[in-house]
Amino acid sequence: MTDIIIVGAGPAGLSAAVNAVNRGKTVRIFSNKENYLSKAERVDNHLGFYNISGKELMDKFKEHAEAMNIKTEEGKVVNILPMGESFMVNINGEISEAKKIILAMGVSKVKELPGEGRLLGSGxxxxxxxxxxxxxxxxxxxxxxxxxxxxxxxxxxxxxxxxxxxxxxxxxxxxxxxxxxxxxxxxxxxxxxxxxxxxxxxxxxxxxxxxxxxDAVAPTALIDGLETESGFIRVNKNMETNIEGVYAAGDIIGKPLQLSKAVSEGLIAAQHAAIQIDIQ
Missing domain, CATH: 3.50.50.60 (FAD/NAD(P)-binding domain)
Known part of the structure; x- marks a missing residue:
C-alpha cells in the first residue's frame, strides 16, 4: 500500500510529493495533462526566481522531484473509493491503495452534465x-x-x-x-x-x-460526498476536505490562484497527512 496518492503534478502536487518523501512516506503522483504553469511566458512573483519562464520553473520543480526519485506517472484518476482507513484509487482501470489522498489538479474546468452525477455508475x-x-x-x-x-x-x-x-x-x-x-x-x-x-x-x-x-474528471465525481463552494473544494487550515484522509491543495481550493500559494498548500497537506499516518 502507498502512503499517499497525489492527483496532479503541478506546483502543489510536486510540493506535496517532495515534502511527503522528506517525511519518509511513499508516494505515487499521477497527471494526465500539461500544467498551466508550463505555458506562462514569464514569472516574476515567486520568491527566489525572477524573469523566468513558466516552463523553465516547472522544469526545475520536476528536476527537484526526480532527484528524490519521485516519478510522475501518466494516468487519469477516474474514481476514489474510501475503504475505512484507506482508499482504493482507480487509474484508468488500474487499482491502487493508499492511506491518504491529496487532490492537486488545478482549477477544474469540467462542467457536469445534467444527469451525469445521478447516473454515474449506472451507465x-x-x-x-x-x-x-x-x-x-x-x-x-x-x-x-x-x-x-x-x-x-x-x-x-x-x-x-x-x-x-x-x-x-x-x-x-x-x-x-x-x-x-x-x-x-x-x-x-x-x-x-x-x-x-x-x-x-x-x-x-x-x-x-x-x-x-x-482529460480530467470533476473533483466531485472522483469521490462521493466531497464538499465544494463556488466551484472550489472546501478545506480547513490543514488542507483537509470534509472527507477524512482526503486533502486538497493549490488552485483547486480557490483564490488567489498563485504559484507560491499552491506550493505552500502542497507542503501543508503533505506534512499533515504524514503526521496522521504516523499517529495511526
Missing part, C-alpha cells in the same frame, strides 16, 4: 477499459473530449460494444468502419435509474451507456 462511465465489458452487445455513446477518445471508442467497438461517436471535430475517418458518427455535443443524459438516452443537438439518442472521455 455513465469515465473509463472505457474499466467498464467496457459491461456493455458488450449493447449500445453506448462515446463523447469526444480528449485525445484518447478515438482510441477508446475503437477499443470498445473491438470488444463488442455498439458505439456511436459524438464529436464537434471531423475525426470520423479514424474510427472503425462500423462505428456510427454524429457531429455535435451532448447537453443532457436521460434516464430514471440507468442511462436511457442522451440529448444531442436538441434530439434524443437512445443508449445503454455514455462514456465521457475527458
Amino acid at each position: 455513465v462511465s469515465y473509463c472505457a477499459t474499466c467498464d467496457g465489458m459491461l456493455y458488450r452487445n449493447k449500445n453506448a455513446i462515446v463523447w469526444d473530449q480528449s485525445n484518447d477518445a478515438l482510441e477508446e471508442a475503437n477499443y470498445l467497438n473491438s470488444i463488442g460494444v455498439n458505439i456511436t461517436f459524438v464529436s464537434k471535430k471531423a475525426r470520423s475517418e479514424h474510427l472503425n468502419g462500423n462505428i456510427k458518427y454524429v457531429s455535435g455535443t451532448i447537453s443532457e443524459i436521460l434516464g430514471d435509474y440507468s442511462v436511457e438516452a442522451v440529448i444531442i443537438n436538441g434530439e434524443n439518442l437512445q443508449a445503454d451507456a455514455v462514456f465521457l472521455l475527458r
